[in-house]
Amino acid sequence: MLAALCAATAAIPLVYLVVRTTEAGLTELLATLVRPRVLQLTVNTVLLAGAVTLSCLVLGTICAWILTRIRFSFQRMLLLVSALPLAVPSYLAAYGWLVWFPQLHGFWASWFVMTMVCTPYVTLPVAAALRGASADLESVARTLGRGPLRAFVAATWPQIRPAAIAGALLVCLYSLSDFGLVSMLRFQTLTWGINAAYGASFDRNQAALLALVLVVLALVVVAGERRSRRQVSSVPGRSTMPARPAGKYGVVYVAVLLAAPLAGVVVPVVGLLSRLLEAETLRAIDVPRLIEAIGATLGLALAAAVVAVLVALPIAALAARYRGRLVAVIEAVGFLGHALPGIVVGLSLVFFALAAVPMFYQTSVVLVFAYVVLFMPRAIGSVRSGIAAVPTSLGDVSRMLGLSPFQAWWRVTARLALPGIAIGALLVAISAMKELPATLLLRPTGVSTLATELWSRTALFEFGAAAPYAAALVLVAMVPAVLLSGIRGTAREN
Incomplete structure (x- = not known):
């Protein structure tokens, strides 16, 4: 009973938001939803969240592969550095970039900075999954003539997909809910619209309706992640793929790993210190x-x-x-x-x-x-x-x-x-x-x-x-x- 009461506290904001929007009436709800401005904010939000999630999924998986399949003499330091962007709020990263480039704004600026900040959400869980993934099927695929990439996608990706999807979920929810970064970089999403509607009017129903749209998007994302998780089955096998020396491509591997920390941490912090x-x-x-x-x-x-x-x-x-x-x-x-x-x-x-x-x-x-x-x-x-x-x-x-x-x-x-x-x-x-x-x-x-x-x-x-x-x-x-x-x-x- 105590656990149920404690859990119920988390539902209070959502329940009251639904009650508030129903008080506005179905007519006002539908009229608000079909306004061109609301549709544009929704499209902007979905496009940004989708682009950032896809970019982080690709870059994060590549970084995780490098961290687990390539051997460096400074392996632990690279892992630590790869996680650094998690310590920097997105709005602080945006602030640091604006110090250097005051005219930075719009979709592409928001996409770039948010991708650099959110990539570790995918890198870390996928790296952990790769360390425990069985290499047996990938080895079989290689012996059957498949190249490294095709063998990885066919044999290893199904094993690490739950971790990748979980990380992508965090990135998508982060992108949907972000307010500070998109506001600083002047890209108008639902969070921007909610804040504008709340601050500019004595009638707060529009802000509540926009908030409900954002909640629906977030819940759809969570439901999709849970559905995909149920469709994944484990793969038997015990051997893991050994890491190989970096070789002549070592500089390229390190450059890929350092892309997110440099853009998400170093550039903003140096900009911050220069102003300070x-x-x-x-x-x-x-x-x-x-x-x-x-x-x-x-x-x-x-x-x-x-x-x-x-x-x-x-x-x-x-x-x-x-x-x-x-x-x-x-x-x-x-x-x-x-x-x-x-x-x-x-x-x-x-x-x-x-x-x-x-x-x-x-x-x-x-x-x-x-x-x-x-x-x-x-x-x-x-x-x-x-x-x-x-x-x-x-x-x-x-x-x-x-x-x-x-x-x-x-x-x-x-x-x-x-x-x-x-x-x-x-x-x-x-x-x-x-x-x-x-x-x-x-x-x-x-x-x-x-x-x-x-x-x-x-x-x-x-x-x-x-x-x-x-x-x-x-x-x-x-x-x-x-x-x-x-x-x-x-x-x-x-």
């Missing part, structure tokens, strides 16, 4: 305001991490120990935030707070709740893995020794699952620090985070004034990222 170190920028830094933004960012992220883990614990514990249709439904509802764009959750909670709990409107309570809905799936996954790794027999022995069920869980299971719980909390904290659209809509009056300060200045093309907040965001987000790496490293050693 300008004398005029250094003199203009408002230190008290910067410190206040850092404090707000850390405080909100910490609160979101604690609450998200507390809400995720009952769901994760249930999913780790039990099977069944009801358990699957509860877990799926808990993961609902995974498919909801931040701007949709923010808009839904604006409506919900004003109608149901007006005393909490524009307070930290609603903003933290939005973070919990959006990022609870990250906590559920990590906590579930941590609990599942603890043998149930340990809890049984503890209860035989006289401990109550709660005492046995707290003293044994929770302690052994602590690395997974901590990883979940850190993942939520990192995500909350970088979240932009929900924070813009729900932040308390007079409170600004590093993300919103960066956004407000870049929206006015004040790139020099934005530099201190961008640098601080990178440094602050590195703290949980470093802790996360340390916990994972310790877990592997143990």
Whole structure:
């Protein structure tokens, strides 16, 4: 029952959004959907998400193949560097590129920067799948006369396809929900339209209807991924393909691997530092305001991490120990935030707070709740893995020794699952620090985070004034990222 109640919290924004749109009436709903402007925003959104997903799928798979099939003397460093773009918010990458090229805008600019930022979402899971993939069928295909590429596609691709599709799902959802990058690069998508409709009118029904369109697109993507996952079967075999020396193409392989880190991290960070170190920028830094933004960012992220883990614990514990249709439904509802764009959750909670709990409107309570809905799936996954790794027999022995069920869980299971719980909390904290659209809509009056300060200045093309907040965001987000790496490293050693 507790797990079901916790999971139900994730459904509140979507349920209320549906209620709000039905109040507008079927006539207004249909009239809004067929407007040329709405159709154009929808087409732009689908085109960008499709192009970015396809590009990341191709580039990410190639990078994963290089990382696992080609041997370098600095293999671990290349793997680490390949993951670096994940640490940079898309709007921060866009800001860095605008520093160098102020006229950068439109579809192709958005496609390029977002592809460079999102490629690791495919590279990392596909690389892991390739390491465990059987090489038997590929070897047979090669002996039958097929070339390396045809043998890989016929024999190995079916084995790694689930990982590739899972990574592509993350890329597609990221592209659909992105607000900061497309706004900075002036490419109008549904997220841009939702924000414009919300800010420009006292009638917020159009914003709600656009948000519902975006949710439908996201849910269609998730449903498609689940359908394709069910159609995949495992391939027997134990041998794996050995890595071969880089040889004369080593420079080409390294260049391909470094494309995303260079474009997604190095270029933006160097641009950021170049603006930050300008004398005029250094003199203009408002230190008290910067410190206040850092404090707000850390405080909100910490609160979101604690609450998200507390809400995720009952769901994760249930999913780790039990099977069944009801358990699957509860877990799926808990993961609902995974498919909801931040701007949709923010808009839904604006409506919900004003109608149901007006005393909490524009307070930290609603903003933290939005973070919990959006990022609870990250906590559920990590906590579930941590609990599942603890043998149930340990809890049984503890209860035989006289401990109550709660005492046995707290003293044994929770302690052994602590690395997974901590990883979940850190993942939520990192995500909350970088979240932009929900924070813009729900932040308390007079409170600004590093993300919103960066956004407000870049929206006015004040790139020099934005530099201190961008640098601080990178440094602050590195703290949980470093802790996360340390916990994972310790877990592997143990």
